[in-house]
Amino acid sequence: MDKKEYILSVALELFGQKGFEGTSIRDIACKADVNIAMISYYFGSKEKMFQSIVENKASYLKEVFRELVNNTSLTEIEKIDLVIDHYVERIFAHPLFHHLLHRELSLNQRTQMHDRIIDILLRNIMVVKKIIESGIKNKIFRKVDPEITIATLIGTINQVLMSETMCRKLLQKDKDFKPYQSKKLKERIKVHLKQLMRAHLLLGNSNGE
Amino acid sequence: MDKKEYILSVALELFGQKGFEGTSIRDIACKADVNIAMISYYFGSKEKMFQSIVENKASYLKEVFRELVNNTSLTEIEKIDLVIDHYVERIFAHPLFHHLLHRELSLNQRTQMHDRIIDILLRNIMVVKKIIESGIKNKIFRKVDPEITIATLIGTINQVLMSETMCRKLLQKDKDFKPYQSKKLKERIKVHLKQLMRAHLLLGNSNGE
DNA sequence: ACAAATTAATTAAACGTTTGTTTAATATTA
DNA sequence: TAATATTAAACAAACGTTTAATTAATTTGT
Numbered sequence: 001m002d003k004k005e006y007i008l009s010v011a012l013e014l015f016g017q018k019g020f021e022g023t024s025i026r027d028i029a030c031k032a033d034v035n036i037a038m039i040s041y042y043f044g045s046k047e048k049m050f051q052s053i054v055e056n057k058a059s060y061l062k063e064v065f066r067e068l069v070n071n072t073s074l075t076e077i078e079k080i081d082l083v084i085d086h087y088v089e090r091i092f093a094h095p096l097f098h099h100l101l102h103r104e105l106s107l108n109q110r111t112q113m114h115d116r117i118i119d120i121l122l123r124n125i126m127v128v129k130k131i132i133e134s135g136i137k138n139k140i141f142r143k144v145d146p147e148i149t150i151a152t153l154i155g156t157i158n159q160v161l162m163s164e165t166m167c168r169k170l171l172q173k174d175k176d177f178k179p180y181q182s183k184k185l186k187e188r189i190k191v192h193l194k195q196l197m198r199a200h201l202l203l204g205n206s207n208g209e
Numbered sequence: 210m211d212k213k214e215y216i217l218s219v220a221l222e223l224f225g226q227k228g229f230e231g232t233s234i235r236d237i238a239c240k241a242d243v244n245i246a247m248i249s250y251y252f253g254s255k256e257k258m259f260q261s262i263v264e265n266k267a268s269y270l271k272e273v274f275r276e277l278v279n280n281t282s283l284t285e286i287e288k289i290d291l292v293i294d295h296y297v298e299r300i301f302a303h304p305l306f307h308h309l310l311h312r313e314l315s316l317n318q319r320t321q322m323h324d325r326i327i328d329i330l331l332r333n334i335m336v337v338k339k340i341i342e343s344g345i346k347n348k349i350f351r352k353v354d355p356e357i358t359i360a361t362l363i364g365t366i367n368q369v370l371m372s373e374t375m376c377r378k379l380l381q382k383d384k385d386f387k388p389y390q391s392k393k394l395k396e397r398i399k400v401h402l403k404q405l406m407r408a409h410l411l412l413g414n415s416n417g418e
Numbered sequence: 419a420c421a422a423a424t425t426a427a428t429t430a431a432a433c434g435t436t437t438g439t440t441t442a443a444t445a446t447t448a
Numbered sequence: 449t450a451a452t453a454t455t456a457a458a459c460a461a462a463c464g465t466t467t468a469a470t471t472a473a474t475t476t477g478t
Contacts, residue, residue, distance in 0.1 A: 003427095017316070017317040018316060018317055018318055019228060019230060019316055019318070020231075021228060021230035021231045022229075022230045022316065022318055024462075024463065024464080025463085025464065025465090026462085026463080026464090034428085035428060035429055035430080036429095036464090036465090037428075037429070037430090037465085037466080037467090038427085038428070038429095039464090039465090040464080040465060040466075041427075041428080045464075045465080046464065046465090099315050102315075102371060103312055103315055103316075105371050105372040105375055106308055106311070106312055106371050106372060107226070107227060107228055107231065107312075108226040108227060109227055109228070109231055114372070114374065115374070118372070118374060118375050118378060121375070122375075122378055122379070125379065144401070144404070145397060145400070145401045147379050147380055148365065148369060148397060148398060148401040149401070149405075150379075151365050151368040151369045151379075152361055152364070152365040152368075152401075152405065154364075154368050155361070155363075155364030155365045155366070155367055155368030155369075156357065156360050156361040156364045156365070157364070158364055158367070158368065159360040159361075159363050159364030159367065160357060160360045160364075162311065162314050162315050163314045163315060163323070163327070165323065165324070165327060166314055166327050166330070166331075169327060169331055170331070170334065170356050170359075170360075171356055188354060188357060189357060191354070192353070192354045192357040192358070192361075195353070195409070196358075196361065196405070196409050199408040199409045200404070200405050200408045200409065212453095233436075233437065233438080234437085234438065234439090235436085235437085235438090243454085244454060244455055244456080245438090245439090245455095246439085246440080246441090246454075246455075246456090247453085247454070247455095248438090248439090249438080249439060249440075250453080250454085254438075254439075255437095255438065255439090
């Protein structure tokens with residue numbers, strides 16, 4: 001692997017676990033087994049390295065939802081199902097990065113980075129919002145609150161994966177249980193969210209199981 | 210106000226906004242207009258002050274849900290409604306404290322504090338879990354996933370209030386809009402969660418509006 | 419193809435700040 | 449007088465960053 005990328009991956013891991021202020025560049029350099037000066041040499045500063053991580057990783061999650069909204073061969077509820085699948089898969093694939101994003105979102109530090117993250121997240125949120133509004137307009141969905149509904153989608157997954165220890169205690173698993181690596185948990189969340197959204201969104205739903 | 214309490218309130222505000230590592234005791238002392246040494250004098254250390262904040266504030270939110278589960282004059286869905294009311298009111302009343310709790314939950318720092326916060330949160334979570342399981346047992350609720358359903362409840366509110374800027378952009382409000390002080394938003398979240406939970410939980414629900 | 423010149427990568431050490439904490443002296447209150 | 453509260457100053461340690469020297473890699477001229 002490219003050395004620069006390797007440093008970024010180590011930095012992501014530590015930032016994700018201990019936060020930006022909670023991680024020193026010495027921590028990163030030590031774990032990546034490089035000299036401290038290499039961080040300034042490669043990235044200019046600690047904060048610019050942080051920005052590199054965000055821009056690097058964010059590029060992965062662009063253009064995923066875009067095609068969804070323009071695909072007319074799918075019903076709105078099928079699109080919602082796909083959004084759930086994509087989103088859950090993404091968070092399970094990059095849990096530390098999403099920890100990083102949402103923690104940064106909850107902080108009043110680094111305004112510029114804060115706004116950048118909002119831009120990144122908002123792009124996909126708007127796609128989902130349009131799907132919901134389309135479903136309402138076509139009288140397939142109930143007149144739900146689109147924005148808060150999206151918060152439910154995103155917030156549910158964040159909440160479950162917020163803390164490994166918390167997740168274990170909530171689900172009453174032993175300490176060997178690794179939430180991020182559990183395919184069962186991933187499917188469980190998908191099933192829950194799909195059932196939840198169908199019950200919440202679909203008109204004339206008698207919930208026959 | 211008691212000086213010790215005042216320092217704690219200032220510390221809560223700064224920790225809530227900028228995180229534990231992102232806030233220096235000089236920031237706190239300056240904003241509270243006291244000498245730096247007073248923090249050690251009163252609390253012993255920065256971390257012990259943090260613990261004081263958590264224990265102080267946490268005492269407020271004990272014993273709120275306890276009575277709910279033992280009250281047999283209410284149906285399960287009425288209890289869920291009350292849980293939603295209480296929980297939303299609480300977060301809107303102490304937004305910075307809940308920021309603090311959940312951010313600490315997402316960090317792998319201060320294991321002891323981490324476990325303490327989990328204990329605090331889990332107590333109320335278990336009450337809600339029992340309500341849901343009771344509803345399922347009494348064939349009033351569908352056979353939903355109780356644990357992930359709780360994550361939906363908590364996660365939705367966290368998500369909406371995670372960032373003031375994000376909230377404004379999501380709801381397309383101008384910069385004068387203060388999410389934490391908006392009674393309209395508070396009611397909006399309550400209505401959403403109640404409708405969501407009724408559609409999700411109640412058996413034979415035809416969603417007639 | 420090969421030595422010379424140039425650029426890039428890496429290092430140990432030091433830089434000046436800021437960090438949390440402590441000290442020892444002073445002021446206030448009981 | 450004795451206990452408590454408050455202060456300015458200093459503490460060592462850790463912080464992000466820079467420097468200047470050295471090694472490695474690449475490019476160039478012949």
